[in-house]
Amino acid sequence: MxxxxxxxxxxxxxxxxxxxxxxxxxxxxxxxxxxxxxxxPPFLVVLVLVSIVLAVLDGPTISLILGKDSGFRGVLIASLVGAITLIPGFVAFPAAAALLQGGAGATQIAAFVSSLMMVGVVTLPLEIQFFGKRVAILRNVLAYGFSLIVAVFVGWVVSL
Amino acid sequence: MKFLVRRYRAVLAAAGLFVLFLFVLPGYQTKAIEIIGFQAKIILLVIPPTFVLLGLLDVWVPREQMIRFMGPGSGLKGGTLAFFLGSFAAGPLYAAFPVAAILMKKGAGFTNILIFIGAWSTTKIPMFLFENAALGSRFAFSRLAIDIPGIVLIAMAIKTLVPETEIERLYAKAEKMN
Structure with a gap:
């Protein structure tokens, strides 16, 4: 649809x-x-790797780490992975959809998606070159905190 | 041919790994193929129209004209333009930084530049349509709804918390870049 x-x-x-x-x-x-x-090319590589990881992780394991009941710990793990990794959205969305199907919670997936897009630990040195240390670090810290709020909000809307 | 092999070297390695995985751990065969099929289906269905949109945006959005109205004190209009300029973009966040330097050079206000960066990072329109198709409209729309005020608040917070002299220094630095 x-x-x-x-x-x-x-x-x-x-x-x-x-x-x-x-x-x-x-x-x-x-x-x-x-x-x-x-x-x-990078897209296909991640596709294959994600598929292997998701095949090995069974539903109960995904639920345990990122499921609805994983609570704040799950949100924290998801958001940290999102903040550190550098995956293009085109790859991240299908993987996130597969995780949701496999038993992950919407709150946890929203934390991952949001911090993936807004926070860039790997690209921080580049950001500092253009924006200076103060602005770059402040932006990433605020964006990370905001991602947690996004997670709670999106998780709530999806559960309605 | 050689070029193709080099470009797809990592893909070939990953494909080899996948085949190896299927043979070594046959217990996971069905599931692995199911998952790769599920993801491939989303990708093949959703990527072509998304990229057509990206190409069209790139060609039709009049960037130069938009930047002219983004000066400091341009208020709501400047902020809205900055938001759309970021949302119409293509590419990962780190591609936005050099563009932001150009915006500084052309005299866009700092809050507007931060709104532009925020929009580029998370409310790109083609990506939104992709997210909507992959993760459902509740997920995508609620994320967009909270992102819009969030981007503005983060921009205003940074502008308030960073001293004026630091911002002036960044503008002077951008002036020297090319």
């Missing part, structure tokens, strides 16, 4: 773009393909 919406949005935008300017549309599609090709 949500995938259909995605196709409808993309299709409508593409049709509009094509009617307005064919040359620009062609450039856009070329860029789209290039961007796709660029992320494909």
């Amino acid at each position: 949500d995938t259909i919406i995605l196709y409808m949005v993309a299709g409508a935008c593409l049709a509009w773009s094509f009617l307005k300017n064919r040359q620009k549309t062609r450039t856009a599609l070329k860029k789209a393909f290039k961007a796709f090709e660029a992320i494909l």
